[in-house]
Amino acid sequence: MPEKETPVKKEAKKAEVKDQPKEPIDEGKSIPVDMAPDSDSSIKLSGLMGTKIGMTQTIMNDGQIIPTTIIKLGPCLALEKKTKNDKTSLKIGYLDAKPRSLNKSKLSYLAKLNVKPIKYIKEFDLLNPEVEISPGTEIKVDMFQPGDVTDITSKSKGKGFSGVIKRHNFAGMKHTHGTPQNQRSGGSVGSCAYPGRIWKGQKMPGRYGGGTSTTQGLKVLKVNLNENIIFIKGAVPGSNGSIVYVNHTRKG
Amino acid sequence: MNIIDKIEQESLKEVPLFKAGDTVSVHYKIKEGEKERIQIFEGVVIARSGSSIRETLTVRKISHGIGTERIFPLHSKQIAKIEIKKRGRIRRAKLYYMRGLSKKASRIKESTK
Numbered sequence: 001m002p003e004k005e006t007p008v009k010k011e012a013k014k015a016e017v018k019d020q021p022k023e024p025i026d027e028g029k030s031i032p033v034d035m036a037p038d039s040d041s042s043i044k045l046s047g048l049m050g051t052k053i054g055m056t057q058t059i060m061n062d063g064q065i066i067p068t069t070i071i072k073l074g075p076c077l078a079l080e081k082k083t084k085n086d087k088t089s090l091k092i093g094y095l096d097a098k099p100r101s102l103n104k105s106k107l108s109y110l111a112k113l114n115v116k117p118i119k120y121i122k123e124f125d126l127l128n129p130e131v132e133i134s135p136g137t138e139i140k141v142d143m144f145q146p147g148d149v150t151d152i153t154s155k156s157k158g159k160g161f162s163g164v165i166k167r168h169n170f171a172g173m174k175h176t177h178g179t180p181q182n183q184r185s186g187g188s189v190g191s192c193a194y195p196g197r198i199w200k201g202q203k204m205p206g207r208y209g210g211g212t213s214t215t216q217g218l219k220v221l222k223v224n225l226n227e228n229i230i231f232i233k234g235a236v237p238g239s240n241g242s243i244v245y246v247n248h249t250r251k252g
Numbered sequence: 253m254n255i256i257d258k259i260e261q262e263s264l265k266e267v268p269l270f271k272a273g274d275t276v277s278v279h280y281k282i283k284e285g286e287k288e289r290i291q292i293f294e295g296v297v298i299a300r301s302g303s304s305i306r307e308t309l310t311v312r313k314i315s316h317g318i319g320t321e322r323i324f325p326l327h328s329k330q331i332a333k334i335e336i337k338k339r340g341r342i343r344r345a346k347l348y349y350m351r352g353l354s355k356k357a358s359r360i361k362e363s364t365k
Contacts, residue, residue, distance in 0.1 A: 054256050057305055059263055062283070063330035070256060229255065 043139055046125035047247030048074050049094040050230070052154065054240045058221060058231065068221060069232045071152075073144075073246055078137040079113055081126065088129035092139060093118030094243075120243060141223050141230050148220040149249040154238030158210030168203040213237040217249060260305040265327045272297050272347050273340030273360055278311060278324055279333040290332055293322055296340070296360065298347040300326070312347075314355055339363040 050073035058068045079091040097119035099107060110117060113135040144150070164170045164186035173183045186205075190198045215237055222231040230246065238244060270276060277294035295313030298321070302308055307326040312319065324331060340360035350358045 056256050056260055059305065059325070059328060061329050063281075063328055065325060065328075070259065072255070227255070229259075 042128075043078060043090070043131055043133065043137065044127040045090060045092070045139060045143060046127060047150075047245055048124070048139065048141070048143060049076055049092065049120060049122055050074060050228075050244055050246060051095075052236055052238050052240055052242050052244050053229075055235065066221065066233055067235065069218075069234065069236045071230050071232060071236065071244055071246065072228055073141045073230045074228055075138045075140045077115055077118060077135075078133050078139055079110075079115060079121065079135055081129075081133050082123060083129075088126045089123040090126040090133065091121055091123050093121045095119040122245070124245075124247075140225060141228050142225050144220050144223055144230055144246070144248075146220055146222055149251075150218050150220060150232065151214055151216045151247045151249050152218055152232065152236045152244055153212060153214040153247070154236065154242055154244040156209050156211060156213035156237040157239050159208040161206065162208035163205045164203060167205060167208045170203070216251060257304070263305060263327065265329075265331075267326055268334055268336060270297060270334070270336050270339075272299055272345055273342035273363075274336055275338035275340065275360075276309075276311065277335045277337060278309075278322075278331060279335070280324065281330045281332055293324075294337065295320075295322075296347070296350070296358075298350055299345070301346075312350060319351065339365065 050071045053070040053072055055067060055069050058066045060066060074094065076092040076094045079093055082089050082091060093110075093115065095118065097117045099117045101119075102110075102117055106121075107117065115136045159166065163184055165172050165184050168186075170186050173179050173185065173187065175183050186203070189202055189204070215235070218236065219233045220230060221233050224230075232246075236244060274297050275295065276297055277292050280291050280293060282289055282291050293311055293313070295311040297309055298312045299310040300307065301310070305327050308323050309326055310321055310323050312321045314320070339362060341363040342360060
């Protein structure tokens with residue numbers, strides 16, 4: 001495993017090296033950002049909402065080919081600060097919607113904040129609670145930098161009624177030595193007179209997939225601020241076009 | 253054009269026109285410690301598969317009497333150059349049948365075009 005990770009580390013180092021000469025340019029950029037409060041990067045959020053677009057490959061300079069997921073991340077609109085149990089979070093909205101596709105409660109809530117109609121609303125942790133928030137402020141992908149580690153949550157692809165090999169990684173039965181034609185069955189499910197019943201939680205076939213799923217430790221390869229696109233190394237749960245939540249990693 | 257096509261388009265290299273049956277030499281960069289040198293692999297292209305950034309070419313040659321094949325990612329940055337030595341006249345896109353042929357039988361006629 002560590003061998004696999006090295007190219008990305010190298011990549012991250014490269015990115016750092018690249019960043020150093022760019023610093024003066026970034027400072028130059030930060031001035032107009034301050035002038036225009038519409039795209040405020042002073043809001044520090046735990047994550048952002050986006051759409052999974054699909055997968056492709058990235059060819060590195062050293063010949064490595066890296067599987068890459070492309071996510072259209074944001075721009076999200078800041079809506080409202082919420083405080084609960086000493087934790088401050090920020091409600092953000094993503095994706096423009098037709099007003100007639102929203103219900104009255106959502107529309108009136110957005111009208112009260114003076115924000116355009118929005119399809120998805122979700123809360124994310126606000127890491128700097130003291131910051132002032134004006135509803136409608138855009139939050140963009142630049143909260144992520146190449147080399148960052150993320151956890152990505154989405155609704156996984158539904159697999160329907162699945163057997164025990166796919167659903168619980170059972171090994172199945174032998175294919176030789178006179179096994180009857182049930183090589184994909186799980187085998188015995190209980191004991192004898194004790195306990196005289198099947199234990200609760202016995203792994204059996206059933207509905208699989210289609211639930212909330214998180215993949216941890218996915219690295220950011222590249223960020224494209226103009227197109228609001230983020231490049232992630234590896235696969236992300238969910239089908240193309242599904243809504244994903246990209247968070248900074250929980251693991252340090 | 254959708255977003256993925258657009259992104260892939262950016263990292264495509266300019267590749268000379270060639271197809272299966274052509275004899276090419278692939279100049280491939282190899283890193284040895286600090287040094288970088290170029291290795292040349294010359295043989296017949298028996299297949300081009302995949303599309304866009306995923307496209308690969310399979311090159312086959314007989315080296316010391318043993319058939320050797322190598323698959324290169326066409327748009328890899330390790331490929332310095334693809335040189336076309338000969339244009340072959342063939343009638344199918346994949347020449348996997350060449351694997352079963354003797355050296356004499358696997359000769360390809362040169363295209364007159």
